[in-house]
Amino acid sequence: MTNETRTGLIHIYCGDGKGKTTTGMGLCARAAGYGYRVLIYQFMKDNSTSERKVLSLSENITIVDGLEQEKFSFRMTPEEKAQRLAFYTKQFQYVTQKACREDYDVLFLDEIIYTIRAGLLEEGPLLDFLKNKPQKLEVILTGQNPGEKLIGAADYVSEIRKVKHPFDRGIPARKGIER
16 A cells, blocks of 8 residues: 555454454455555455455455365364364465465454464464564454453453353344454
8 A cells, every 4th residue: 555664463362252253354455445455355254244345345455265164163073163163274374475475464363373272273373473473464353251461462451351242132134244
């Protein structure tokens, strides 16, 4: 966008409340509106989330596809977990290399923290990437319960706390609102 030298910072949106992805997507929309090039990858989600439809209309936003179908990690067999570990490791390498190689301004790794906590991605490669990322690259991470090393690597850590949620009353995620 400009020739200014800028330092890209690291954001974590965590907690048990609704809105981590929404917050990250909002930041991506803001950055794209400014003219920044944004790269998004959603771990642990299929390719049908509603926000993808509108954000993909922006010429400044690239969304890398994941799996066509995904389920919660607690419903996976040990074999499925091993397959996901290999898949998400490969996807992480692909997306981070793409962000660096193609000179993106913002990289959003949605639900990467959940993926790490579920044992479906190792934390070490993420920490290494954050330590060695391009200077200008802004990185957004979401998910519950980030480890202390990840918190230490971040510049922003915002916790979204659930006070009340309709899921507790048996109301499932609704299209266009929670998914």
